[in-house]
Amino acid sequence: MTHTDTRRYLPPEDLVRNAHVSGRAAYDALVAEAEADPQGYWGRLAREFVSWKKPFTRVLDDSEAPFFKWFDDGTLNASYNCLDRNIERGLGRKTAIIFEADDGRVTRVTYAELLERVCRTANALKSLGVAKGDRVVIYLPMSIEGVVAMQACARIGAIHSVVFGGFSAQALRDRIADTGAVLVMTADQQVRGGKVLPLKTIVDEALALGGCERVRHVLVARRTGAPVPFQAPRDIWAPALVDAQPATCEPEWVEAEHPLFLLYTSGSTGKPKGVQHATGGYLLHAALTCQWTFDLKPEDVFWCTADIGWVTGHTYIAYGPLALGATQVVFEGVPTYPDAGRFWKMIEDHLVTVFYTAPTAIRSLIKAAEATPSVHPRRYDLSSLRILGSVGEPINPAAWTWYHEQVGGGRCPIVDTFWQTETGGHMITPLPGVTELVPGSCTLPFPGISAAVVDETGQELPWGQGGILVVKKPWPSMIRTIWGDPGRFKSSYFPEDFKGRYYLAGDGAVRDARTGYFTITGRIDDVLNVSGHRMGTMEIESALVACTELVAEAAVVGRADETTGEAICAFVVLKRPRPTGEEARKIAAELREWVAREIGPIAKPKDIRFGDNLPKTRSGKIMRRLLRSVAQGEAITQDTSTLENPAILAQLAERS
Ligand code: ATP
Numbered sequence: 133m134t135h136t137d138t139r140r141y142l143p144p145e146d147l148v149r150n151a152h153v154s155g156r157a158a159y160d161a162l163v164a165e166a167e168a169d170p171q172g173y174w175g176r177l178a179r180e181f182v183s184w185k186k187p188f189t190r191v192l193d194d195s196e197a198p199f200f201k202w203f204d205d206g207t208l209n210a211s212y213n214c215l216d217r218n219i220e221r222g223l224g225r226k227t228a229i230i231f232e233a234d235d236g237r238v239t240r241v242t243y244a245e246l247l248e249r250v251c252r253t254a255n256a257l258k259s260l261g262v263a264k265g266d267r268v269v270i271y272l273p274m275s276i277e278g279v280v281a282m283q284a285c286a287r288i289g290a291i292h293s294v295v296f297g298g299f300s301a302q303a304l305r306d307r308i309a310d311t312g313a314v315l316v317m318t319a320d321q322q323v324r325g326g327k328v329l330p331l332k333t334i335v336d337e338a339l340a341l342g343g344c345e346r347v348r349h350v351l352v353a354r355r356t357g358a359p360v361p362f363q364a365p366r367d368i369w370a371p372a373l374v375d376a377q378p379a380t381c382e383p384e385w386v387e388a389e390h391p392l393f394l395l396y397t398s399g400s401t402g403k404p405k406g407v408q409h410a411t412g413g414y415l416l417h418a419a420l421t422c423q424w425t426f427d428l429k430p431e432d433v434f435w436c437t438a439d440i441g442w443v444t445g446h447t448y449i450a451y452g453p454l455a456l457g458a459t460q461v462v463f464e465g466v467p468t469y470p471d472a473g474r475f476w477k478m479i480e481d482h483l484v485t486v487f488y489t490a491p492t493a494i495r496s497l498i499k500a501a502e503a504t505p506s507v508h509p510r511r512y513d514l515s516s517l518r519i520l521g522s523v524g525e526p527i528n529p530a531a532w533t534w535y536h537e538q539v540g541g542g543r544c545p546i547v548d549t550f551w552q553t554e555t556g557g558h559m560i561t562p563l564p565g566v567t568e569l570v571p572g573s574c575t576l577p578f579p580g581i582s583a584a585v586v587d588e589t590g591q592e593l594p595w596g597q598g599g600i601l602v603v604k605k606p607w608p609s610m611i612r613t614i615w616g617d618p619g620r621f622k623s624s625y626f627p628e629d630f631k632g633r634y635y636l637a638g639d640g641a642v643r644d645a646r647t648g649y650f651t652i653t654g655r656i657d658d659v660l661n662v663s664g665h666r667m668g669t670m671e672i673e674s675a676l677v678a679c680t681e682l683v684a685e686a687a688v689v690g691r692a693d694e695t696t697g698e699a700i701c702a703f704v705v706l707k708r709p710r711p712t713g714e715e716a717r718k719i720a721a722e723l724r725e726w727v728a729r730e731i732g733p734i735a736k737p738k739d740i741r742f743g744d745n746l747p748k749t750r751s752g753k754i755m756r757r758l759l760r761s762v763a764q765g766e767a768i769t770q771d772t773s774t775l776e777n778p779a780i781l782a783q784l785a786e787r788s
Pocket residue numbers: 397398399400401402403404405443522523524525526527548549550551552553554574637638639652654655753
């Protein structure tokens with residue numbers, strides 16, 4: 133009883149021939165190498181992909197597990213690896229970033245120019261007394277400055293914590309206070325989707341809320357030039373200070389375990405956690421996965437549409453592509469402005485070859501393309517594309533197929549990359565020159581990642597049986613701790629039930645009985661038990677979304693039910709306006725029958741509600757935990773600080 137596609141897609145032959153990891157035998161050999169000698173494998177790659185100031189002599193120190201240390205007697209600098217090293221290799225005049233602003237204006241910077249900007253900014257931070265180990269909160273728009281800010285912190289060994297520009301003053305305050313930041317980098321305003329939005333005034337509000345007394349300065353970049361409140365000597369204009377700085381800055385050589393950044397998780401399942409990453413291991417996996425998963429070549433134009441406020445924007449914008457000397461697109465705006473053809477137009481204009489986005493964007497662009505033919509991807513020349521990627525949520529087979537056919541022209545492999553803020557980089561993913569693809573499956577572990585599906589006692593389950601996703605061995609880019617809360621780190625990720633050894637991802641998964649391919653079935657809390665049948669919410673959601681004529685998006689949760697234990701409750705966004713009354717009842721009955729045919733009568737949702745949208749985190753993920761309360765008819769008492777559209781909850785609470 134699984135709703136996965138049975139179609140399979142072979143990697144294109146020319147791609148296989150030229151890929152960094154070429155063919156299944158090459159993949160199997162890497163997996164075998166890592167299995168036989170994990171430390172030898174990671175040590176070899178750490179020497180190949182990262183330049184060390186002082187080479188490490190020890191790969192893994194597990195004496196204080198689960199507080200693992202990697203390459204810990206080596207020293208390096210992440211910014212040196214991403215900038216100076218490329219210039220030393222002759223890439224100084226290569227374009228590092230093609231930046232497209234909300235209004236379509238394009239700015240390009242070369243590696244040499246980027247290094248200079250990073251050095252000046254690093255010197256500016258130093259002139260304000262920021263030193264190695266200090267925390268700096270970055271609250272900037274998507275911009276070259278945003279990437280420069282992160283790299284500048286890395287250059288001087290300061291620990292950055294980027295906060296997404298859509299967060300409220302309260303959410304920003306919580307993160308500034310939790311990190312104990314000494315400085316906040318922000319801009320006067322930001323521009324998204326043709327709208328001007330505040331940044332600096334939100335920083336002022338956040339600091340006024342209290343608990344941020346360690347903040348000495350706010351460094352303010354100019355985006356719109358609009359007048360904003362300014363409080364000297366705390367507030368400092370970035371351009372004046374930065375431009376006056378020397379254009380070079382000796383990197384601070386840090387120990388491999390020195391924290392590179394703190395980043396708060398998106399909050400889909402609870403209060404966000406301040407995830408701490410270490411410099412050496414993280415940088416290795418960022419570079420390695422960029423090269424193998426996206427098969428990045430010198431001539432590629434890579435575009436990851438994530439915001440730098442999320443981990444995807446860290447690993448696959450600020451660090452990974454730069455560590456490889458790649459050219460990438462950075463976009464300030466939103467996919468629907470000036471119209472929902474924006475992504476396709478940008479791919480055409482910049483000749484993007486590798487495109488990486490999220491299912492939430494794909495689903496909304498499908499809906500838009502079906503409503504408005506002029507923004508359909510077929511109307512654009514997307515022939516430059518060779519590889520597509522997906523991240524953030526499971527991608528339903530229906531959305532996968534559309535992405536593959538309509539965007540990729542049926543010729544581009546889709547890498548459905550499963551990973552988390554905590555994992556630093558890809559964990560389970562196809563490799564484009566290796567993996568036969570099955571829509572809806574993230575396929576096989578990245579070489580060296582020992583993913584497995586276990587039961588509640590940590591016992592490995594046979595393929596075909598759904599259970600809990602774990603990683604059995606440590607890997608270099610793993611979370612080091614939760615900032616300020618090592619106890620929560622241990623209990624969240626290395627609980628005793630799993631012998632305290634396995635990393636617990638918090639997601640459910642099942643492996644295909646024949647291929648061993650992984651499919652993510654939803655968060656552990658989202659596994660439903662209906663009359664003794666265990667079902668992942670994902671499976672029912674995919675079945676609903678497979679009704680492509682009607683359904684744009686669906687979220688499924690369980691609620692307590694006296695007779696069946698749990699009952700299935702589905703929240704559905706249609707491709708037509710939200711129905712009410714008789715029409716809603718009629719469509720709900722149709723969808724129930726549809727699910728019964730697709731999966732089986734046991735999976736029929738008891739309750740179907742329609743909304744204009746679903747409650748989502750600001751990174752676009754559906755917040756099922758809030759839907760559980762709505763389904764249960766409870767008042768919402770949980771943390772909603774990361775919720776994008778709070779008004780939708782009231783609408784969904786109405787019964788149709
Ligand atoms: P929180 O931990 O605060 O609840 P979050 O888990 O949403 O927030 P992230 O670290 O951004 O924060 O997201 C990681 C999660 O996203 C994974 O645990 C998984 O549930 C989901 N995810 C990411 N990529 C995929 C994918 N390719 N397929 C399925 N699920 C994915």
